[in-house]
Amino acid sequence: MIPTDRRYTREHDWVKFEEGIAILGITDHAQEALGDIVYVELPDIDAEIEIGESYTTVESVKAASPVDSPVSGRVVEVNTELDEKPELLNEDPYGQFIAKIACAEVNQDALLTAGEYEQFLAENKED
Amino acid sequence: MENFDSLKKTPLFERHIELGGKIVDFGGWALPVQYSSILDECKAVRERCGLFDVSHMGEVDIYGSDAYAYVQKMVTNDVTTMTPGRCRYAVMCYENGGAVDDVLIYKFADDHYMFIVNAGNTDKDFEWMQQHVFGDVRVENNSKKWGQLALQGPDHQKVLDAAGFTGEIPEKYYTFNDKMTVAGVPCLVSRTGYTGEDGVELYCAAEDTVRLHKALMEAGKCVDMLPCGLGARDTLRFEASMPLYGHEMNENINPMECGLGFAIKLKKDYFIGIEALRAPQTRKRIGLKLVGKGVARPEAEVLCNGEVVGVVTSGGPAPAVGGNYAMCLVKADADEAGKWAVSVRGREIECEFAPMPFYKR
Structure with a gap:
């Protein structure tokens, strides 16, 4: 099930807002498409991120995939647990965030509700 | 439905779909990069057995x-x-x-x-x-007439036993028997592979490939064998430090630079290219283990004692030994005992010189 407590992008990221902080992660579809994740390049604390800028690179066995941010702001926290256990993103994509950003600006047009994201997935199903 | 119409297909294309293979365009061929997980598939080959479709060869x-x-x-x-x-x-x-x-x-x-x-x-x-x-x-060029499967891993013999065969399985590495049947299918079986693990490769008529693949998948249940994709094949050959054409070697990287001296006989009177290979080489293939966090991918710059000396040709995790490694083409005089690093997205990752192969069974 796709959690309804957050928003989604068409690039298969999720973002959850809590008191001015944007919590960022990747969706189940994203981890499935990437395959076994072996390294997550976390941003530096205090790094300033722009909308559409890649804030992390997720490395699977075969490829490096930059992940773009739907918000701008300053990085206030990163999920250091991913340093030792990047596979947590495969196991629990909605329970594991990548970074938290003190949010200055949000690209609202890019954000979908859980229902809209589900529909987007259905429309773009590859099989 | 993704369109693979423009791609070449092996006789097993429909089988790959049935088995849940994630199909990709591999040099113009529609082939599975993985079925379950690249890491699980690698583990199966190292510890039990894996079955690859290599009919595109x-x-x-x-x-x-x-x-x-x-x-x-x-x-x-x-x-x-x-x-x-x-x-x-x-x-x-x-x-x-x-x-x-x-x-x-x-x-x-x-x-x-x-x-x-x-x-x-x-x-x-x-x-x-x-x-x-x-x-x-x-x-x-008889490529279209053949199907080819690679059955790799310590338990490959058990799978062949369960499938049933006639004729003698070649015992010695790099030998073959072209008069075998496996699961009733006429086959050439060779003791070869591209995984660094013991195993065999089976060649059969293109039209028999599906039958042979089904029989081996069924027989493989006795050892919990997995069908394996190109992702696992690449990681396994990388761990075993086997070169891949287009990466470690190409029209601009000669086999001497690639470290394939064992397969180059300069004492022969002649072969095309012998003079060039007799000359002193300016580059060499080396292995690095990443000490700092990160993954080095092909084209990343390689530094030795602070100077750029070459590029990564293949890089990624080596799950059987743990950690991330890279094979690199560097200046022949680069100091192997020096201070090594790779540059990834503007960040230098510390490395140490690693003898190849990274994994040895």
């Missing part, structure tokens, strides 16, 4: 009374000591030493050899081979 037959002399001229290795039923690894070079392709040679008789060539190079190789035909030599 090319097969070029060489016939005629001058076949021996022709092969001697075309490849870096010496086939003089080959007897029928043996395989030998070699490289075909251009005059400047650059690699046309790396090939596995099968000898059937003095007047019949077969080259197994890389899928993406088959047409180019065949053209090159045709251009150099002399005397009583005929080369035939």
